Amino acid sequence: MTPALPMIAGIPVDFILFALTLAGVAIFHHHTLGVAVTGLVVITSYKLLFTDFAGVPGAGGLVAHLQHEWVTVANLFGLLLGFALLSKHFEDSRVPAILPRFLPDDWKGGFVMLILVFVLSSFLDNIAAAMIGGTMAMALYKGRVHVGFLAAIVAASNAGGAGSVVGDTTTTMMWIAGVPPLQVLDAYVAAVPALILFSILAARQQHAFQPIARDAPVGVTVEWTRLAIVATILLSAISANIYFNLRQPEVLDHVPVIGLAVWAAILVTTPLRKPDWSLLPHATGGSIFLLSLVLCASMMPVQHLPAASWQSALGLGFVSAVFDNIPLTALALHQGGYDWGFLAYAVGFGGSMIWFGSSAGVALSNMYPQARSVVDWLKAGWHVALAYVLGFAIMLFTLGWHPDALHKAKTQPVAAAAAPNALESR
Template structure:
């Protein structure tokens, strides 16, 4: 079966590009656009090219069998972390944030720094949702889109140097890379954070000032706080233990997502979760999974030769092309500086709201963020921060392929 080429490009790329353009422009119909694009790409491959060298239904089945674990894991995490963030909100702890955070624009900066740190130990989705939940309370639900973009960027930057902080770094860990091989991503992530975080905090304070101290009359539900901690510890613990003792299991079943949901079900007898958040979270999860599955069908058998220039480009590509298949290809190819790659594909997705799972999760909480134009207009410093961080990383440490 011969592929159709248009101006030298496989037709799958044309369909995928049209899908991304539709998502960017029709932000009130993002799910419809994503599903339409996925169906069109799948139909084209079924009729003309096959899937990974296998025709028809056989190829489609083999392709899905190869990717179902990562899709299931991502979907379970998005739904589970939606429950987690709602439980955290119901605990009353975010209402106490004005008493904890500093005054003025420093409140926003401290909140972004907290998101950065949390994402290094938890997961970029969880870090972003916790940061967005606190922001909703501190700023009385009037959160600037630029600040939402900064929350996502802080979570992605914070997770880029940790093997438990991002799906891509966890993939590197599963593939046998040492946690130390990605740790130096923070040499780029920290200066990038400083570039976007301070202006974003200033812009948010101008848009809506943080609540003052001494809000009064608020008592935290510490049992709900303990439940949130239990959920996080279970998910992170499952990730760490499976990587150490049973790495093959991570390729067979969605261990992390199942562990998170086991904690949700087990703690439901203590405090009933707010199941009403699931329909909206489900819509967002289906949207992201449709894009991830469509991206996995692209005929990208090879990446450019490993170099700092190609890694820089992969960061920009990650904003529109899911970073999970990109990372998988890079691991197959080898020869990368894994810390540089982790920074590039991890932080690069922050440039657009649908460029990372953290961005999709935050946009589910704040639907006004589902506009690529508004995101770019308000968060234009994030692409600049990406380049600055990358330059600092290469200038200080150079390109050190493993």
């Protein structure tokens, strides 16, 4: 029998240690890598000495846990590094430089750009959509991007994937578990009004901080080879995702398919245009930071979450801002009793409320280090939390809560197959 978890004031010590790690990230945001790695070491040591890993104590439990998580970690690592090179290819294609020719000159230009990120994320990985959005913003605003607008880019990328079974890891997990794609599509009833609200507010913030470039530089043309490389990398990730989900989902438990597909495309296209390899050291540091937090979150006793209801689904959105949404989604699928459209919106969009709450946010912070402040993110990106609540309320009053208990036999392999988009999330 598994012993009771050590608790302080009714809270498992695991959660307290993770909360302290996140607080350290918030306070010492110039030393986030060191704080995250230290937190991982402390949490791992605590579980080795005083508790267990999903019921298995000691080193054996740790090994079993890492065997379960390594595919997700490897996929995310491959995507973060790969998309850092992809975003540079996109920048060098000069598409961002010519965007001012097609976007409105005032705050509505930023609004339209966020809509584009949303649309891209509905069929691309949300990390790629956020990185592309960040690259476009860098060119449109001459490098001066407001933290509130950065929060909106992340929110747009996460909202766009919330209603698509190929747009986010959590929705793909639901698809694997047997949730029909049309049920997941319901999430757009909340995501679209949320998008409109935060996009208008964030675009106005950005326009007051740094107006959009009114004219593209004279003589700039698209570098089509670079753009073709970007398309090749993205299509490789999407194709691998769809193929293995439909034909060989069991492979996803053992091989980081999506990360490998991205890097295969990068290497194959290298003779056409050489990637900027100098970006990798910086991207590696940011990736290790994210992976440390992901591993910390994966060791949390998520079985202590409340029973399924629309209130708990709403709460999971806030929880996903600080906890990895993959184990949260896996637990919800195992429990059953959720309205899956609500869950897809909550865990998909909720992570946008804090910069490290989703992989899209962490990836974008590699490009914009000023985003690595929880205080600044919450202060400048307050509209994301407001939009989350508004979207949830609209969905609740228009569609109503319709829980659907899945057969547990379908949900057993879900956690093992949860790597197709490399997270999410976050």
